[in-house]
Amino acid sequence: APNPAVDAFVRELLVALLKAGGDPTKAENELIDVLSRAHAAGQLNPVLQALVADPRVIAHLPPMPAEKRALFAAQFAFMVGAELEGAGRIPGTKPFESWSDMSRRQSALIAAGSFAPRGPGEKSLFTEPGFIKEYEALTGSLFTGGNTAKPLIDGPVSFKVRFGLMRKATKSIHIQSWAFYDDATGNAAADLLIAKKAEGLGVKIMVDGKTASVHGASVLARMATAGVEIVYFNDASRKYDGLHTKILLVDGVHAIVGGMNFGDDYSHMGPGPKWRDTDLYYRGKVVAQTSRFMTALWNSQVSAQGLSHGLMSPVVAASAAGKARLSFLADDPEGEATIMLAYLKAIAGAGTVINIENAYLITMPQLKAALLDALRRGVKVNILTNSAESIDEPIVIAPILASLPELIAAGATVGLKRGDTVHSKFMTVDGLFSIVGSFNLHPRSIRYEFELVVSALDARLAAALDRAFAADMAAALPVTDPAALVIPDSPLTRIVQRYLYNQL
Template sequence: MQFFMRKKRLAARVVLVILALTSLPVLASDLRQETDAATALHPGLSGVTLVDSGAQALRHRDALAAAASQSIDAQYYIWNSDASGRYLAARLLAAADRGVRVRILLDDINVAGRDAVLASLAAHPNVQVRIYNPSAGRRGFLRILGFIRDFSQVNRRMHNKSFTVDGAVTIVGGRNVGDEYFDLDPVMNFRDRELLVAGPVVGQVSAGFEAFWTSTWTRLAESQASADPATDLSGLQKAATNEVTALGYQPPDNLAGYFQAETLQDLIWAPAHLVFDSPPTPEQVADSDEAQPVARELRKLVATARNEILAESAYLILVGESLDEAARLHAAGVQMRVLTNSLASNDLVTNHSGYARHRSAMLDAGIDLYELRPDAAACRRLIEVSRACDEHPAFSLHSKSLILDRRVVYVGSFNLNLRSTYLNSETALIVDSPELAEQIAASMEELLRPDSSWRVLRNSDGRLEWVTEVAGEEVRSTHEPMAGRWKRFTSRFYRMFPLEKYL
């Protein structure tokens, strides 16, 4: 079987080389043509490659924007107004200048104060910007009041993330747009993960985008803007390029041909499908006690495990049926290892408090828990651009991934917690590929090393201990390490309240 797979991959590369030689130089208009040619060699399969670092993620988006000839659809929970956020906005404007139709769909959670900027982007004839579930109050106290008044509706967020070009290639995963997601932040960077995909699954991602783009919950960005003066975007490209260059980003050579020359030939072709949560109905808003489609799909997937489950989740809260299922799997001999944030690495103390409230129950269910160290040795190996790891503890987990039996892979926006299960709209890309599973498992296990995470155990008295290695020596802590007294107190304080569903 491996022999035939190698021959098939060799044939695919030969076809791609012929396409390249007969169409030099590589042009942006070739993107759909070449992905269709590659897909034809693998009927029913999608081509997948791992996007494992922030630097890779920005390069891929940059290159795909340059290669676009028809359309770009970008859907994000957060799009920061920092160097990389401005740079990608400028790259989309450059594509629009070439005649590419650009659609940007943002959740309202991080839009506050930027309505005028988004309206200015949408003023371009080839750019449309829409806001999902916008608060009636657009700034200051009125915005806060809107959150309080419409709590049930405002609490339903679009947590999906995708970047789709020409309906031919998409990037799906847990990464938002911002310096800390692209290895560019000088203080703190996230460990995240995505998959770049070509083939049939791209149509499924586009269907998810359309469900939100046309939703009654979505509004035109210009309809949310006040009478504030328009933002001048004429110098955005030069200024943003200077900003990301100063932070260490270097775009690849031959941007428009980068995907075809560097990525397409290395895709892993495998069965893949996307599951997404649609915008909720009024009835679902009123009653949020039913698990959503992504949660149900992942629950069924986990139940099929026979030997091993390996997972990363930035925010982790398992209760009720999930703990019962974990206990059943443990009794059946399935090893379950899960990495999440420690109190020291978590960017949200409230979220950690929910996890800590149920940490002992998860251990009792047979889950091996690991918590990321903010000074993880792996940080220096994984963060390609920023030198933050060399200067101070500066590492946090943001990935959402799952591997079953070293064969089936989930990568997406879904955290293993109650908010993702019941409230947020999420996406899950599921791929059946031992080759991809081994790649992601190796990536995960790098952070499970004792120089990069704490293993949470019970000591002889039944109390929790955090076990790690420093300079090759085992170190044990009896309280949450590298977190000051005030942070530990705050976490314990929040644990008194049953807020897990909203964290």
């Protein structure tokens, strides 16, 4: 049915765009004003649906069927609403700390340390107990000894371990995952979890609620019908936040974290894409830190949503026969970006080499400053991220590629993934320190997502990750000339970069 209010907003948007020659940056104030009023009136989604159906707008969009255009408009409306509220443009909303303010504040925290940065020929700061204490104080998470840690390189390796642990489980299987998929992997996992529930084990799964509306509805419903307790993460007070963490905790003893969800792209079980990804399997005292995070989030969601599910209790983890010193760190987007602080402190501690493998590397101001400073003092900075060929989310490729020229010009070695997507999220420093988890080096992981990492002081783990990184770099497209980067530029990419940066 016709909606006069929607039609009026659409007319205002079209007039503003036409007067600006189709360039939204030349009609910024008018457009933001109209979108803010539409959002405050609860009409943002229908307004944008009508806008993308206009032939004059369709001409500036990538070719896509009408159904996909409608889905794009709905996603775009959600992102625009989040950004308007994050900018404090809607009455009653609290604006984000600006990126420039965050960068200055976090950079000052790093600079306040007692140890001057080092370069080649000097001992790594990760050999200094005092520097490690500063890292712990900054992140609020202590390193604990008595752990074993092993990287799981790619889906076939990780899912062999995951399924093996779940089959041998005798007490409990607790999972946090951004998504379960309605595919071979999701159904194989569901079969196993349903069987374990029938054996009397405590099986609890938390998935991101918004993602579950798109992926995995069938497989999640099947598990719920069989008695598996499932929580669809949703924070009513922060409706744009999501759960991006990935944890498997079996019997309170075995833990796996990293980048992989329960889907074929990750496991390589199906005929489709086979993503390059990395998980970390660990045992020992740090499992208690992992369990405390899972317990607190599960119990708070069960309470907030009024669910009848049983509550979780944190485990007291025993030492494992290993020497790895590990630290578990999880971020709530409402609080301090402590995972970013962990990355910045680790980069500041580098004396010889930094290896970064990250799916969506977008140099937020504090990250760019830290990497450029490391390059200036002679540290080798090696980066692997996605190319236009490999990226799974085309909206982010322009800011990824735009992040690289200055680093390359300063001496960084950059490889772009060929073929299927790289989805790993890890970094090593000086062959001594590693950080692995769900955290992407992009704005969204700070602004909107619950994220986690495990930091490790263990030369054997760093060496294993460095070997995997070297193999990935050898297979990647090397980029030595910044001018060789073809960075997409269109009205859409400019809109995204300028107005939706926090969503990237």
